[in-house]
Amino acid sequence: VCVAGYGQSDGNEILQLIPPPRLLTEETQGLCPERDFKVECGGFSERPVYSLRYVPDTSLLVTSGPPDSSLQVWQVSAEDSDVIKPVSTIATENGTGQSWAKIATISARAPWVLHGSRLDRVQITEVESRKNVYTAASRGSEELSGLAFLDCNTLLLCCATGRLCLADIRQPQSLVEATSVPLAPCSERWCMGTRHGPQGLEPSSQPVARLSSRGLLTLTDLRKTSEFLALARARVPSPGSGAEFLCISWAPALEGYLAISGFDGTVHVYDTQSWDSSGREAEPIFVHKGHVFGGAGGSRDPPLVTVHMWHLQKPRTLLSAASDGSLHVWDWVQPCGKC
Amino acid sequence: AGQDVGRSCILVSIAGKNVMLDCGMHMGYNDDRRFPDFSYITQNGRLTDFLDCVIISHFHLDHCGALPYFSEMVGYDGPIYMTHPTKAICPILLEDYRKITVDKKGETNFFTSQMIKDCMKKVVAVHLHQTVQVDEELEIKAYYAGHVLGAAMFQIRVGCESVVYTGDYNMTPDRHLGAAWIDKCRPDLLISESTYATTIRDSKRCRERDFLKKVHETVERGGKVLIPVFALGRAQELCILLETFWERMNLKAPIYFSTGLTEKANHYYKLFITWTNQKIRKTFVQRNMFEFKHIKAFDRAFADNPGPMVVFATPGMLHAGQSLQIFRKWAGNEKNMVIMPGYCVQGTVGHKILSGQRKLEMEGRQILEVKMQVEYMSFSAHADAKGIMQLIRQAEPRNVLLVHGEAKKMEFLKQKIEQEFHVSCFMPANGETTTILTNPCIPVDISLGLLKRETAIGPVPDAKKPKLMHGTLLMKDNSFRLVSPEQALKELGLAEHQLRFTCRVHIQDPRKEHETGLRVYNHLKGILKDYSVQHLPDGSITVESILIQATAHSEDQGTKVLLVSWTYQDEELGSYLTSLLKKGLPQGTP
Numbered sequence: 001v002c003v004a005g006y007g008q009s010d011g012n013e014i015l016q017l018i019p020p021p022r023l024l025t026e027e028t029q030g031l032c033p034e035r036d037f038k039v040e041c042g043g044f045s046e047r048p049v050y051s052l053r054y055v056p057d058t059s060l061l062v063t064s065g066p067p068d069s070s071l072q073v074w075q076v077s078a079e080d081s082d083v084i085k086p087v088s089t090i091a092t093e094n095g096t097g098q099s100w101a102k103i104a105t106i107s108a109r110a111p112w113v114l115h116g117s118r119l120d121r122v123q124i125t126e127v128e129s130r131k132n133v134y135t136a137a138s139r140g141s142e143e144l145s146g147l148a149f150l151d152c153n154t155l156l157l158c159c160a161t162g163r164l165c166l167a168d169i170r171q172p173q174s175l176v177e178a179t180s181v182p183l184a185p186c187s188e189r190w191c192m193g194t195r196h197g198p199q200g201l202e203p204s205s206q207p208v209a210r211l212s213s214r215g216l217l218t219l220t221d222l223r224k225t226s227e228f229l230a231l232a233r234a235r236v237p238s239p240g241s242g243a244e245f246l247c248i249s250w251a252p253a254l255e256g257y258l259a260i261s262g263f264d265g266t267v268h269v270y271d272t273q274s275w276d277s278s279g280r281e282a283e284p285i286f287v288h289k290g291h292v293f294g295g296a297g298g299s300r301d302p303p304l305v306t307v308h309m310w311h312l313q314k315p316r317t318l319l320s321a322a323s324d325g326s327l328h329v330w331d332w333v334q335p336c337g338k339c
Numbered sequence: 340a341g342q343d344v345g346r347s348c349i350l351v352s353i354a355g356k357n358v359m360l361d362c363g364m365h366m367g368y369n370d371d372r373r374f375p376d377f378s379y380i381t382q383n384g385r386l387t388d389f390l391d392c393v394i395i396s397h398f399h400l401d402h403c404g405a406l407p408y409f410s411e412m413v414g415y416d417g418p419i420y421m422t423h424p425t426k427a428i429c430p431i432l433l434e435d436y437r438k439i440t441v442d443k444k445g446e447t448n449f450f451t452s453q454m455i456k457d458c459m460k461k462v463v464a465v466h467l468h469q470t471v472q473v474d475e476e477l478e479i480k481a482y483y484a485g486h487v488l489g490a491a492m493f494q495i496r497v498g499c500e501s502v503v504y505t506g507d508y509n510m511t512p513d514r515h516l517g518a519a520w521i522d523k524c525r526p527d528l529l530i531s532e533s534t535y536a537t538t539i540r541d542s543k544r545c546r547e548r549d550f551l552k553k554v555h556e557t558v559e560r561g562g563k564v565l566i567p568v569f570a571l572g573r574a575q576e577l578c579i580l581l582e583t584f585w586e587r588m589n590l591k592a593p594i595y596f597s598t599g600l601t602e603k604a605n606h607y608y609k610l611f612i613t614w615t616n617q618k619i620r621k622t623f624v625q626r627n628m629f630e631f632k633h634i635k636a637f638d639r640a641f642a643d644n645p646g647p648m649v650v651f652a653t654p655g656m657l658h659a660g661q662s663l664q665i666f667r668k669w670a671g672n673e674k675n676m677v678i679m680p681g682y683c684v685q686g687t688v689g690h691k692i693l694s695g696q697r698k699l700e701m702e703g704r705q706i707l708e709v710k711m712q713v714e715y716m717s718f719s720a721h722a723d724a725k726g727i728m729q730l731i732r733q734a735e736p737r738n739v740l741l742v743h744g745e746a747k748k749m750e751f752l753k754q755k756i757e758q759e760f761h762v763s764c765f766m767p768a769n770g771e772t773t774t775i776l777t778n779p780c781i782p783v784d785i786s787l788g789l790l791k792r793e794t795a796i797g798p799v800p801d802a803k804k805p806k807l808m809h810g811t812l813l814m815k816d817n818s819f820r821l822v823s824p825e826q827a828l829k830e831l832g833l834a835e836h837q838l839r840f841t842c843r844v845h846i847q848d849p850r851k852e853h854e855t856g857l858r859v860y861n862h863l864k865g866i867l868k869d870y871s872v873q874h875l876p877d878g879s880i881t882v883e884s885i886l887i888q889a890t891a892h893s894e895d896q897g898t899k900v901l902l903v904s905w906t907y908q909d910e911e912l913g914s915y916l917t918s919l920l921k922k923g924l925p926q927g928t929p
Contacts, residue, residue, distance in 0.1 A: 013755070039537040039724065042751035044758065081750045082537075 001037070001319065003327060004049035004063065013042055037327075043074060043084025050100050055127050056107040060087065062127065068092070069101040069117040073127060090115075090125050102144050108152030116144055119159055124169065136167050137175045145191045145246075156222075162190035162210060166222065188212040189243045193258060195250035209250065209272075211260050213243035217282065219272060230275035232282035236263040245306045253315040257285070261305040265292040267320050269332065286332040291322040347402050348375035349504065349530060349742065354497035354779075356477045359393045360504045360530070364404025374405045377413050379770060386415045392473045395421040396506025397490035398428045398571070400436060407433060407450035407458040418473065419462045422481055424489025424611040426464045428571060430455050431603065439659050467491065485509035485519045486720050487572045488607065488614055494524060499780045501526040503734055508532070510726030511543070514579045515608075517616040519722070521734045527777045529736035532743040535721045536752045550577075550716055551584050553676065557712070558592045558647040562674035565711075567662035567689065569655040571604050573680050573718050578634055581649065585633040595637035597652040597661050605630070637661075642668050655680070656687035663688060667707060675711035680718055724752060731760055738775050740765045783812065783819040792823065838907035844920045845892070848899045853878050855899045856889040862924050863887075863916075870912075885913055887920075 004013065050065040054076075061074045061084070071090040078085070090113070092101065101115040105127075112133060116122035120138035125131065142159040150156050155167040166176040193209045207219045207229050215234040243262065251257035256273040268284040275282060291303045303324040311317035317331040346365035351358045359380070365373045381389045386409075393415065395403045406429070409415055421429070433455045440446050450458075465471050470480050476498060481491040485508055492505045503526040508519040557564050568574035574596075581594055608615060637650060642665050652662035657679075666688070669675045683689035691699060692713045699707045722730065731739060739756055741749055741764065753764040767773045785808075793808040800806045811827035813820045828835050848855045860874040863882060873881045880887040885905040892898040901920055905913030 036535075036541050036723075037539040039539060039751065042755070044754070082748050083750050083754060 001327075002052055002054070002061065003321060004045065004052050013044060039082075041076060041082040041084050043086070045072065045086075047072075051103050053103050053105045053113070055105045055111045055113065058107065058111050058127070060111065060127055062090075062103055062105060062113050064101040064103055064115065066100050069099070069115070069121065071101060071103065071113065071115055071125075088130060090127075090130050092116075092121065092123075099143060102147050104148050106149045106152060114147055114149060114155060116147065116157075118143055119157065119163075119165065122147065122155075122157060122167075134169045134172060137173050139165060139175045139177070145189065148192075148194045150194065150222075156192070156194060156208065158190065158192035158210065160189050160191075162188070162212065164192065164208065164210070164220070164225075188214050188216070189246065191246045191248055193248040193250055195252070206250075209248050209258055211246055211248040213246060214238065215263070216279075217248075217260070217270075217275075219275070228277050230272060231277045231279040232270075232272075232275045233279055234260060234268060234270070234284070235281055236260075236268070238263075245304060247305075247307050249309060251310050251315070252312055253310070259308055259310065259318060261308045261320060265289070265303045265305055265322060267305055267308050267318065269318075288318070288320065288328070288330055288332075290328050290330060291320065291324070291326055346373065346375055346405070347396075347506075347532075347743070348405070350380055351495065351502055351504075351530075353495060353502055354476070354500050356391045356497050357389055358477075358495055359390055360493070361396055361402040361506065362393060362404075362406045362409050363399075363401040365401065374408055376770075377409065386413065387417050390415065390417055391477055392417055392479070393419045394479065394493050394495070394504070395419065395425060395429070396484070396493065396504065397422075397487050398425050398432055399487065399507065400432060402506060403429050404433065404436065407454045410458045410461060411450060411454035416461065419458075420465055420471065420473075420479060420493075421462060422489045422491045422614075423464045423466070424607065424614055425491075426459065426462050427610070428489065428607060430459050432569075432571075435654075439654070482521045483517065483519060483614075485512065485516050488516070488575075488611060492519065492521060494521075494526060500777050502528045502530065503736065504530045505532055505730065507534075507720075508722055508726075508730070509720040510722050510729050512616050513543075513576055513720060515575045515615055516720070519730065521730065523733065523735050525735045525737070527736070528738045528740060528775050529731060529734055530740045530742060531727055531730065532721070533727060533741040533749060533752065534743045535719075535723045536727055536741065537748050538723045540723050540725075546716065546718070547580060550678070550718075551580070553678065553714060554581070554649060555584075555588070555590075557674070557676045558590070558649065560674055561647050562672070562676060562711075563647060563669050564649040564675070565662065565665055565669060565677045566649065566651050566680060567655050567657050567666070567677070568651050568653060568680060571607065573720070574651055575604065575608065576718060576720075577680060578631060578651065582631045582633050590633075592647040592649065593641075594631075594634045594649045595641060595651065596631075596634050597637045597650070639664070656683045656689040657692075658687040658689065667701070670707055670709045670711050673710040673712070677711055677713055679713070679715040724755075727752070728756070728759070731756065731762075735760075736762060737777070738763045738765070740767070740773060740775075742767075781819060783821050785810070785821040786823065786826065788826070789821060789823045839904060840907070840910070840913060841902055841904040842913070842917045844901040844903060844917060845898050846901060846920070846923055847897060848924070849897045852889045852891050852899060855901075856880060858924055859887060859889060859901065859920070863919075866919070882916060883909065883912060885909055885916060887916070 045063065047067070048065045049063045052061065052063045054061050059076045061076055063072045063074065064070070069092045073087045073090065075085045075087045099117050101117045104114045106112050106114070111127040112124050113127050114122070114124050118141050120141045122136035122144070123132055124134040126133050136155070136157070142161050142163065144157060145160040146158045148156045153169055155169065157165045157167065163177065168174065190210050190212050193211070195206045207221055210218045210220070215236040217232045217234055218228050219230040221229050246262035248258060248260045251259070257269060257271055259267055259269045261267040267288040269286045270282055271285050291305055303322040303326065305320050305322045308318055308320035311319065314331065316334070317329065319327065319329050321327050347361040347363040349360040351360060362375065377386070380386060395406065406419070410419070434452060437449060437452065437455065441449050465479070465481050467481050467483055470478050472478050478496050480494045482494065484490040484492045484506055490506060490508065492503060492508055494501055494503045501524065503521065503524065509516070510518050512518040554564050566577065568577070578596065585594065637652065639661070641648070650665060652665050654660050654662055657663050657666055666677060677692070679689050679693060683693055688699060692709055693715050697709045699709060701707050739762055741752070749766050753766060756762065756764045765773045789808070789810050793810070794800055810821040811824045813822060813827060813830070822830070846855070848858070856878045857874070860872065860880045863880065864872045867882060870882055875881060878889065885903065888902045890900050890902060892900050903913065903917050903920065
């Protein structure tokens, strides 16, 4: 597990933590020798870290954050030291008013990082050599809220306006618009979540989920983008500051389950299998409220969940982090017949 | 203890004084390696002569276990300092350990009961925040460290140099002890333990809740819970925790605490009530927190009683005694549970079952099959990374030294400390010597005349800001005095000399000296607007106190020689003027 700070002043830390043994193993043990997280290694970042991705099959990690859209590459595990060292910077041309880059990594042909802060600035860079491998054709300059590798050739880009674009890196000139936004755009901000299905299935067969800052949830099949697979509404407060922490993700081990966060100090879990296209309010399976009650001082702002993710093996376990520096690892119990 | 857990023993040399901090035993070894290697201290001298004192931070055996060996078998007769609770409890634990090692295991090269007694006679007990004069120059002071009853952090001061040694400490209060605290004493060096430096603590609430859940579940299904503990330390914490839980949930299953050390433990907590936390002290009048309603004294026979129960039994690692006996009785039933609440040394039954062994070989080649549930949860009270940073923030040391952790895993913490506090951080290994440079303050007397004169110069002195003064330092015998230069000369019978420099600048000017002088004057007046430039009646020019005279060159009518003359004090201005004049006079100057 890697956590990083995003404070304004420099001296943000990046910490690679080893979770306590009970979270690493498959079976649910009882009490465990250590319940604590161990800092395996740590580093110092001068800029706030807004996005962080490991580069698979390497000991490298890539981060991005304001003030510009460049990326920082770090070396994680060294034999003789526990310090995460900065290795290089992947510079990008700085246009005006660019925010930080969103990133995704893959190591199919080589360790690559897909990054960009705007739709017209999307590129793939080889991490070690910092060479540009691919640049997406420009189809507008909206801000991006997320990007992902669907497989080693297919990219999915999500704009903050909700627009989804597909690209095939073997055909650099084509950028396919996947779908348009459901309702009239009204300054909502959107983000997306993709899921890797079982090996062998075509990547675009997995539905893409999108979440708006007003709580609208859409599921789209990329092969048939003219209609929605499902449309629902989450009961959430309007997010306070700009909705930059909206996050939606599919459960890797539970079919049809997804989680959302970024509105307040809670994380909601939904079972999308009961959804239809009506846009009705959906009832969450579970709401994690731990961050709201965790804090110390009462006078401070209530914590905001900045990011969440699912445990890769344990089906109902999630990790979430909040603006007060807390990290929670939690699960929920499926309600049985009786109440 | 450098980079190794167990067997704490640190030697500090400060301003010529030698202090030994802690004298612990390594619980993992069964031979001489369990004791520190005292030959590091001095090759052939007597330890009593070399060491000025020994300080023990708390009663855990990895901090005091080698003390009787050190004082009675190796030989040391000087003072040994520790807090009152430590002095009371140490001998009990030492005796306990001696019994097990010698009587049960039959070892021979070990200290005797008499040695423990003789050793404790050399102990001087100290109070918190009491400054103790060890000798004329060396003084020590104890601060509250949390962790266990009586644990203290010690400040050692000689003159204006000081070191703070933390021993083991805890920055978060728990149910029966407060948190460590130290004032902003700004020591030259802070020696801190860093066992848990790389740990980020799980929330205490979650940990306790899990523990209680497990105990509750076992008891609900009729099982028995064994919790092996050391008599003093976490046991009290867990007792308070269970007692509160039992009360809240109205549970009926009996909880027992093994006899022998129970009364003594309670007795010590009552005796040293000021060493416990606020809440206990406050409620003590109404109700003694250590007199439990639901926890009763244990009798060996109870172990065979049917039905659920919880038992706290010593010793903590299941290596002997009552806890091992009970364990053997209960191990075969899967409804039962044993919860290990702390670190277990290799070789003990506790360590074996925690590693997953389920068939143990007992004495007489008997095999014990362990079907009971084995759990381990650590409630240890050590400072984590956050706590260490907090302590550094409180004390504001100039340097930090970390002990008790693994070298590779402390690099990040070292950088973090260096970056945040701008101090140097060291992590020596066993046997390694670290030298810290200090800036000692040397007191100097300043003459009244000088003081008056210097304070009159410049702006009014601010009481809170340092002021720069100039004077002459006289060192005679052992006294240092700061006096004015004139007085120094007088006292030493020296005459004052003045240094004067004269420089010749050649300039091309066919006119008479007098006119050249005027040209120079006008030129300088125009450039040096902030300075006082005067033209004297005799034709010479002064710039502040520097004199310039124009004279004719002896051989060349067209050249004039400017003599620029200044005293040593005006060196800077003099050089500047010279280089300015060397550039020549501008053409149009009248």
